[in-house]
Amino acid sequence: MSEAHHPAAAPPRAVPPAPDGDWPIATLTLRVNGQAHRLAMDTRTTLLDALRDHLGLTGAKPGCNQGACGACTVLIDGKRMNACLTLAVATQGQEITTIEGLAEGEALHPMQQAFIDHDAFQCGYCTPGQIISAVACIREGHAGSAEEIREFMSGNLCRCGAYPNIVKAVQDVAAKGGA
Amino acid sequence: MNVTTHPSEGIGASVRRREDLRFLSGRGQYTDDLNRPGQLHAWILRSPYAHARIDGIDTAAAAAMPGVQAVYTAADIEAAGLGGIPCGWQVTGKGGQVMAEPMHPVLASGKVRHVGDPVAVVVAETRNQARDAAEAIAVSYTPLPALSTMAAALAPGAPLLHDDAPGNVCFDWEIGDAAATDAAFATAHKVVRFETTNNRLVPNAMEPRAAIGDYDPHSGEHTLYTTSQNPHVIRLLMGAFVLKVPEHRLRVVAPDVGGGFGSKIYHYAEEAIVTWSAAQLKRPVKWTCERSEAFLSDAHGRDHVTTAELALDREGKFLGLRVSTLANMGAYLSTFAPAVPTYLSATLLAGVYTTPAIHGQVKAVFTSTVPVDAYRGAGRPETTYLLERLVDVAAREMGMDRIEIRRKNFIRPDQFPYQTPVALQYDSGDYEATLREALRGADYAGFEARRAEAKARGRLRGIGVSTYLEACGIAPSKLVGQLGARAGLYEVANIRVHPTGSVSVFTGTHSHGQGHETTFAQLVSEQLGVPLSQVEIVHGDTGKIPFGMGTYGSRSLAVGGSAMVKAMDKIIAKGRKIAAHLLEASVEDIEFSNGQFRVAGTDRAKAFAEISMAAYVPHNYPIEEIEPGLEETAFYDPKNFTYPGGCHICEVEIDPETGEVAVVAFTACDDVGRVINPMIVEGQIQGGLAQGIGQALIENTVYDAEGQLLSASFNDYAMPRATQIPSFGVSTSTTLCTHNPLGVKGCGEVGAIGSPPAVINAVVDALRDYGVTHVEMPATPLKIWSIIHAKDGAALPAAAE
Numbered sequence: 001m002s003e004a005h006h007p008a009a010a011p012p013r014a015v016p017p018a019p020d021g022d023w024p025i026a027t028l029t030l031r032v033n034g035q036a037h038r039l040a041m042d043t044r045t046t047l048l049d050a051l052r053d054h055l056g057l058t059g060a061k062p063g064c065n066q067g068a069c070g071a072c073t074v075l076i077d078g079k080r081m082n083a084c085l086t087l088a089v090a091t092q093g094q095e096i097t098t099i100e101g102l103a104e105g106e107a108l109h110p111m112q113q114a115f116i117d118h119d120a121f122q123c124g125y126c127t128p129g130q131i132i133s134a135v136a137c138i139r140e141g142h143a144g145s146a147e148e149i150r151e152f153m154s155g156n157l158c159r160c161g162a163y164p165n166i167v168k169a170v171q172d173v174a175a176k177g178g179a
Numbered sequence: 180m181n182v183t184t185h186p187s188e189g190i191g192a193s194v195r196r197r198e199d200l201r202f203l204s205g206r207g208q209y210t211d212d213l214n215r216p217g218q219l220h221a222w223i224l225r226s227p228y229a230h231a232r233i234d235g236i237d238t239a240a241a242a243a244m245p246g247v248q249a250v251y252t253a254a255d256i257e258a259a260g261l262g263g264i265p266c267g268w269q270v271t272g273k274g275g276q277v278m279a280e281p282m283h284p285v286l287a288s289g290k291v292r293h294v295g296d297p298v299a300v301v302v303a304e305t306r307n308q309a310r311d312a313a314e315a316i317a318v319s320y321t322p323l324p325a326l327s328t329m330a331a332a333l334a335p336g337a338p339l340l341h342d343d344a345p346g347n348v349c350f351d352w353e354i355g356d357a358a359a360t361d362a363a364f365a366t367a368h369k370v371v372r373f374e375t376t377n378n379r380l381v382p383n384a385m386e387p388r389a390a391i392g393d394y395d396p397h398s399g400e401h402t403l404y405t406t407s408q409n410p411h412v413i414r415l416l417m418g419a420f421v422l423k424v425p426e427h428r429l430r431v432v433a434p435d436v437g438g439g440f441g442s443k444i445y446h447y448a449e450e451a452i453v454t455w456s457a458a459q460l461k462r463p464v465k466w467t468c469e470r471s472e473a474f475l476s477d478a479h480g481r482d483h484v485t486t487a488e489l490a491l492d493r494e495g496k497f498l499g500l501r502v503s504t505l506a507n508m509g510a511y512l513s514t515f516a517p518a519v520p521t522y523l524s525a526t527l528l529a530g531v532y533t534t535p536a537i538h539g540q541v542k543a544v545f546t547s548t549v550p551v552d553a554y555r556g557a558g559r560p561e562t563t564y565l566l567e568r569l570v571d572v573a574a575r576e577m578g579m580d581r582i583e584i585r586r587k588n589f590i591r592p593d594q595f596p597y598q599t600p601v602a603l604q605y606d607s608g609d610y611e612a613t614l615r616e617a618l619r620g621a622d623y624a625g626f627e628a629r630r631a632e633a634k635a636r637g638r639l640r641g642i643g644v645s646t647y648l649e650a651c652g653i654a655p656s657k658l659v660g661q662l663g664a665r666a667g668l669y670e671v672a673n674i675r676v677h678p679t680g681s682v683s684v685f686t687g688t689h690s691h692g693q694g695h696e697t698t699f700a701q702l703v704s705e706q707l708g709v710p711l712s713q714v715e716i717v718h719g720d721t722g723k724i725p726f727g728m729g730t731y732g733s734r735s736l737a738v739g740g741s742a743m744v745k746a747m748d749k750i751i752a753k754g755r756k757i758a759a760h761l762l763e764a765s766v767e768d769i770e771f772s773n774g775q776f777r778v779a780g781t782d783r784a785k786a787f788a789e790i791s792m793a794a795y796v797p798h799n800y801p802i803e804e805i806e807p808g809l810e811e812t813a814f815y816d817p818k819n820f821t822y823p824g825g826c827h828i829c830e831v832e833i834d835p836e837t838g839e840v841a842v843v844a845f846t847a848c849d850d851v852g853r854v855i856n857p858m859i860v861e862g863q864i865q866g867g868l869a870q871g872i873g874q875a876l877i878e879n880t881v882y883d884a885e886g887q888l889l890s891a892s893f894n895d896y897a898m899p900r901a902t903q904i905p906s907f908g909v910s911t912s913t914t915l916c917t918h919n920p921l922g923v924k925g926c927g928e929v930g931a932i933g934s935p936p937a938v939i940n941a942v943v944d945a946l947r948d949y950g951v952t953h954v955e956m957p958a959t960p961l962k963i964w965s966i967i968h969a970k971d972g973a974a975l976p977a978a979a980e
Binding site: 023040042043050051057058059060061063064065066068069071095098099102103108112115116119121122123124125126128130131146149150151153154155156157158159160161162163164165166167 | 196199204207467692861866898900902905930
């Protein structure tokens with residue numbers, strides 16, 4: 001910790017990208033929870049921001065912006081994806097399912113019910129991502145044992161530490177015939 | 180497990196949580212889910228240097244960028260007369276020397292002191308515009324030597340981080356009787372020495388911090404929506420000390436909050452920035468933290484370096500304990516930081532043992548790192564880890580059994596109330612009971628057979644035990660005031676009974692995963708005899724709740740619940756007067772139970788809802804004697820800390836090929852006092868265990884010598900995932916708290932406090948054939964592999980001599 005420092009000169013600042021308020025705007029159609037939405041947005045917009053900021057669907061959560069926590073998990077054509085790493089423009093023509101589209105009217109999806117039955121969450125922030133991921137985990141055929149569920153749910157962080165109960169919820173739904 | 184029977188929805192019932200539906204369906208309302216009309220977005224430019232002089236900031240290019248409404252630096256903050264971020268606790272050290280308390284500016288002024296220190300703020304129409312513009316701010320820095328570690332900060336001739344903190348020391352503090360401890364050591368049969376570093380952690384609630392400032396120019400009212408565990412505390416700290424806005428003009432709302440674990444107790448600069456800039460710009464301003472930014476700006480936890488010596492007699496009785504700790508404060512004092520290593524940690528040095536003489540010293544040090552403050556357990560995990568590792572080391576050196584040495588030194592149930600040599604008076608507990616139950620649950624007696632079976636499979640199996648207590652339910656205001664707290668630590672409940680008998684409960688505590696909306700409703704339902712569905716719990720809004728100190732330190736039920744009991748007592752007392760009038764009986768003859776006010780010994784009664792209706796429609800009412808209405812407020816100031824405790828037993832298996840440690844069984848028996856909702860208590864304990872296992876095995880915060888945070892993402896900082904956390908055997912064994920009306924102690928932190936030493940004791944036990952006496956946390960695969968494969972025994976990370 002005592003190596004010499006050279007306090008004389010700061011390294012030169014990288015020149016920032018040219019100020020550009022005219023970033024290309026894309027007009028696109030997103031199919032979310034069975035509904036088509038015609039939207040215009042900055043091409044840099046992630047699917048997560050499109051859902052939250054353009055469609056007001058705030059169930060998918062920003063947790064790390066790096067695809068490392070799973071709080072933003074949604075289904076794209078049935079596959080679980082990190083919405084924070086997916087550009088909205090890349091999902092045109094695909095069917096997106098978010099937590100808001102999981103229940104059938106007033107009836108909870110079996111996974112939502114299992115999360116209640118097994119007390120599988122506390123603060124609720126990671127929960128939409130956990131539930132979406134759990135549904136896909138079963139559909140993928142990765143819910144054969146507790147160990148397998150742990151492995152295939154390990155992309156979804158829960159800082160409240162509800163993992164044992166999440167595993168039980170997934171096992172329960174899988175045992176009752178899947179998601 | 181409980182002192183009452185188990186009605187379907189009252190005290191003792193595992194009622195499913197009422198918060199569930201909105202969280203499960205994506206309808207929770209967390210701060211970043213909220214948007215205000217006309218809202219602007221803030222982006223914070225942060226220091227890339229650990230320690231540097233700011234020679235100049237050129238914001239002209241940024242200010243001219245598209246959508247930019249304002250760019251602020253320290254000059255603007257200072258010109259506006261804003262104060263610094265206050266610290267809530269003043270520790271007085273040896274010789275009456277009060278702690279050094281350097282200015283903590285909202286935006287770095289003159290110098291930056293850690294990577295991530297906020298330097299400038301851009302407010303723009305969109306988040307991307309603000310972020311793009313922040314890149315166009317040119318800051319000239321002259322780097323200064325980083326003080327990445329406490330050793331660097333304390334080195335002779337080290338540069339000062341703050342001119343008014345000589346030697347980079349915040350305070351040098353002591354507790355206990357040094358002379359008595361020296362005398363105890365002089366008579367010792369054996370002295371056991373142990374050194375350890377309690378690894379620095381990042382709380383990492385899944386919800387990143389966020390804040391929205393709003394301002395109504397017509398009323399002059401400021402509103403802050405924020406990710407906080409204690410909105411009234413934020414209103415007080417930010418309003419009184421930073422913005423200088425009186426309470427009636429400042430509303431703080433903490434809506435659904437996605438986990439806190441301590442990190443959302445503190446008042447952060449960004450809250451002041453959005454609130455102030457919203458008033459400047461007359462438009463709402465929103466800021467949401469990114470994860471990498473959170474690593475650089477959320478208060479970290481732990482980071483204590485400790486040396487301890489334990490004096491024992493020939494039979495293994497503890498005679499004296501001497502502990503010296505260096506506690507990292509980081510670059511600035513966060514809200515509770517000075518209290519963590521002192522009054523929340525060193526006061527626990529007796530643990531569950533009768534050690535008669537103890538002397539503890541804590542030197543708190545400023546370093547060029549993110550501020551360090553309370554994280555789940557706050558000081559108590561550090562002391563518990565120290566003691567429970569030390570006891571294992573002592574057992575080994577004494578040639579004693581690890582359980583036997585603990586039993587020999589336990590405080591017995593007949594010794595309560597028990598005065599420790601380090602200020603606390605424990606009210607209740609039964610450490611033998613929780614130990615016995617955990618040993619049974621873990622099949623401790625059968626361990627050696629499991630170890631042999633694992634060995635046959637090529638695995639190293641170990642078992643570790645921790646018997647601990649903690650102090651929570653903070654805390655008596657008079658006591659904490661004497662210790663340096665700058666606030667009272669009571670709690671407030673306002674209970675409004677509506678005319679038809681439904682009930683709204685306004686609590687100063689805050690729920691961010693604890694399930695208060697359910698537990699508190701169960702409590703009120705049972706006490707007032709009102710169906711659960713008729714009880715509403717309201718929290719998190721200074722505009723609705725009279726006052727409160729918030730949720731941390733496992734205090735919500737012990738202190739906040741007690742305030743509810745007190746308010747309900749007032750409601751019932753008034754109800755009895757109304758009932759006496761209606762039933763033409765004397766007040767003394769009116770009994771209240773199961774929602775009925777009854778003339779004792781008769782079947783003449785009035786239902787709770789009849790009384791509430793009479794209170795609001797006072798046609799036939801003792802109007803000369805009492806006011807209409809049925810609403811009461813109570814402040815409850817605790818009489819003592821509460822002292823949960825118990826026993827945690829961990830069993831691990833190590834793969835010698837990879838060094839990976841797997842927790843294969845974990846048994847916890849905790850005494851958390853009376854249990855209102857066993858399901859929620861079990862969830863809280865499991866969650867604490869997960870964080871404790873994370874600390875013990877994988878989590879670590881790493882700075883390089885230049886003060887750069889190397890572990891600043893979820894790819895670099897290992898968080899416990901489903902694969903690492905086993906199923907737990909969790910149970911409770913109850914002694915009641917003697918000094919609060921519910922007999923509750925608190926359950927939020929016990930898991931994180933008791934578990935790390937159980938895990939490491941198990942790891943060391945698994946490696947017993949390798950001559951290992953200690954492994955520092957986290958016990959990563961690399962560390963374990965290196966131990967197993969070290970050819971040179973001297974390279975082993977042995978701790979005790």
